[in-house]
Amino acid sequence: MRKYLKVWWLYTINSFQVQLNVRWAFVLFIFAKILRFAAFIFFLVVLVKSTKVLAGYNLDQVILFFLSFNLLDILSQLIFREVYRFRAVILSGNFDYYLMKPLNPLFRSLFTGADLFDFATLIPLIFALLYFINKLQLLDIIHLSSYFLMLLVGLVIALSFHIFVLSLGIFTTEVDNAVFVYRDLMGMGRVPVDIYMEPIRGLVTFIIPVGIMMTFPAKSLMGLLSLSSLVYSILFAAFLFYLSLNIWKIALRNYSSASS
Amino acid sequence: MSKYWEIFRITWQQFLIYRVNFVIWRLRTIMQLLLVYFIWWSVFKSQVQVFGYTASSILTYILAASLIRTIVLSSRASDLIDSINTGSIVNFLIKPLGFIRYFLTRDAADKLFNIGFFIVEISLLILLLKPPVIIQTDIAILIPFFLSIAGGLIIYFCINFIIGLTAFWVESSWGVLFLMSVFLESLGGGLFPLDILPKNLFSALMLTPFPYLIYFPAKLYLGGMNYSEMLNGFVVIAIWILVLILLMRIIRDAGFRHFSAVGN
Numbered sequence: 001m002r003k004y005l006k007v008w009w010l011y012t013i014n015s016f017q018v019q020l021n022v023r024w025a026f027v028l029f030i031f032a033k034i035l036r037f038a039a040f041i042f043f044l045v046v047l048v049k050s051t052k053v054l055a056g057y058n059l060d061q062v063i064l065f066f067l068s069f070n071l072l073d074i075l076s077q078l079i080f081r082e083v084y085r086f087r088a089v090i091l092s093g094n095f096d097y098y099l100m101k102p103l104n105p106l107f108r109s110l111f112t113g114a115d116l117f118d119f120a121t122l123i124p125l126i127f128a129l130l131y132f133i134n135k136l137q138l139l140d141i142i143h144l145s146s147y148f149l150m151l152l153v154g155l156v157i158a159l160s161f162h163i164f165v166l167s168l169g170i171f172t173t174e175v176d177n178a179v180f181v182y183r184d185l186m187g188m189g190r191v192p193v194d195i196y197m198e199p200i201r202g203l204v205t206f207i208i209p210v211g212i213m214m215t216f217p218a219k220s221l222m223g224l225l226s227l228s229s230l231v232y233s234i235l236f237a238a239f240l241f242y243l244s245l246n247i248w249k250i251a252l253r254n255y256s257s258a259s260s
Numbered sequence: 261m262s263k264y265w266e267i268f269r270i271t272w273q274q275f276l277i278y279r280v281n282f283v284i285w286r287l288r289t290i291m292q293l294l295l296v297y298f299i300w301w302s303v304f305k306s307q308v309q310v311f312g313y314t315a316s317s318i319l320t321y322i323l324a325a326s327l328i329r330t331i332v333l334s335s336r337a338s339d340l341i342d343s344i345n346t347g348s349i350v351n352f353l354i355k356p357l358g359f360i361r362y363f364l365t366r367d368a369a370d371k372l373f374n375i376g377f378f379i380v381e382i383s384l385l386i387l388l389l390k391p392p393v394i395i396q397t398d399i400a401i402l403i404p405f406f407l408s409i410a411g412g413l414i415i416y417f418c419i420n421f422i423i424g425l426t427a428f429w430v431e432s433s434w435g436v437l438f439l440m441s442v443f444l445e446s447l448g449g450g451l452f453p454l455d456i457l458p459k460n461l462f463s464a465l466m467l468t469p470f471p472y473l474i475y476f477p478a479k480l481y482l483g484g485m486n487y488s489e490m491l492n493g494f495v496v497i498a499i500w501i502l503v504l505i506l507l508m509r510i511i512r513d514a515g516f517r518h519f520s521a522v523g524n
Binding site: 021022025026029043047055196200 | 435
């Protein structure tokens with residue numbers, strides 16, 4: 001475990017140094033992300049101030065859903081950034097080196113490109129979340145515990161999806177758009193999934209499962225999540241993780257080296 | 261002319277090589293559309309009119325905006341960044357090919373390919389969701405609508421191309437490109453009609469090129485825009501096109517003067 005932590009840290013610092021080489025581009029990236037975030041919040045405020053509610057939620061609750069979505073989205077981008085570079089690794093044949101080294105290739109492919117620039121956007125987001133949690137009077141141990149539990153469930157599902165994307169990369173070499181499909185799917189959770197009509201709502205809640213990842217944490221924080229939904233979410237995440245690991249193993253068995 | 265036809269054909273063939281990538285790309289646009297569609301659909305479950313829009317006008321706006329996005333925002337001009345970074349741009353210096361025309365041809369191929377897919381997707385969505393859409397049949401509205409789309413795609417091509425040309429001087433132009441896409445996403449009118457914004461902000465925005473890429477054509481399609489607003493819009497589009505084309509040519513020439521290549 002210590003070895004893996006040390007390797008992760010070295011790769012993270014290395015990746016940060018590479019980013020610093022084109023630091024102004026990354027400053028623009030951060031600025032653009034903040035602008036996108038602010039524009040969507042602004043839209044929600046203008047919209048819900050006029051309509052009073054969106055899918056039965058008031059403005060503060062809608063903003064809490066959006067902030068919670070962003071927390072999970074940024075966390076998964078920060079942690080699993082290396083997946084975005086996997087296609088080049090497969091096409092160049094460099095994945096052979098991953099297999100030869102005494103380091104789990106899944107760990108190498110998932111975690112070794114953590115994006116510290118994303119970390120900078122995480123801090124103001126956490127303060128904003130705390131502000132709205134306090135405003136909605138949800139600062140108690142039971143609500144917060146279930147919130148963290150559901151965040152963890154969301155991260156396990158995100159991890160599973162990223163493993164699926166890596167496996168798809170080995171099978172087809174087409175990772176780039178697949179990872180962005182995942183991002184767009186998750187983007188459907190920027191607002192509570194209650195806005196969708198059936199059967200899309202059921203599909204994005206339980207099957208895909210945007211609702212479990214993005215809507216359930218905020219719902220559990222507000223005390224709106226039933227115990228059966230919570231248990232289902234945990235079992236679903238565990239099953240998805242198990243499935244993704246098995247598909248990864250099959251993908252590894254099917255890997256044939258590329259390049260010259 | 262035939263050489264540009266070949267470029268068009270080759271671009272289509274390239275799309276067909278990476279079929280899964282393309283299908284996944286289209287899947288992404290459907291998901292983006294569904295999010296915006298259902299936010300507004302949900303609003304109108306409990307309201308009859310919001311910001312002066314009815315359910316049918318706003319849902320028509322969202323679907324029209326999606327069509328316009330497909331036509332205007334599908335572009336290969338950002339490939340220019342790779343051409344400059346990898347040095348393959350030297351091909352344009354030694355081959356009898358128009359530099360800008362080459363990228364325009366690739367853009368046209370990209371747009372036609374995307375439009376084909378969009379027609380199938382939107383037909384399916386309309387069949388499944390049955391939105392109360394307005395079918396515009398007034399030729400006096402449809403002509404300015406198509407003209408505004410043409411204006412929008414020229415503006416978008418020029419902006420993208422200018423950003424691509426910055427690769428002559430900087431190592432990574434992707435930050436600028438990403439910033440531009442966010443500006444478009446937020447201020448282009450794809451998420452909401454811009455006239456729901458506070459009046460001062462809306463008036464200021466209408467002086468920038470962004471609303472003319474999605475909002476202005478979509479709003480034209482709905483009808484109800486008076487002649488003076490329409491005329492103002494087209495004047496701003498014409499000014500931006502002139503400024504951007506001039507800027508594009510100046511930067512292109514400066515870029516080629518600055519560019520040096522080594523190797524065999």
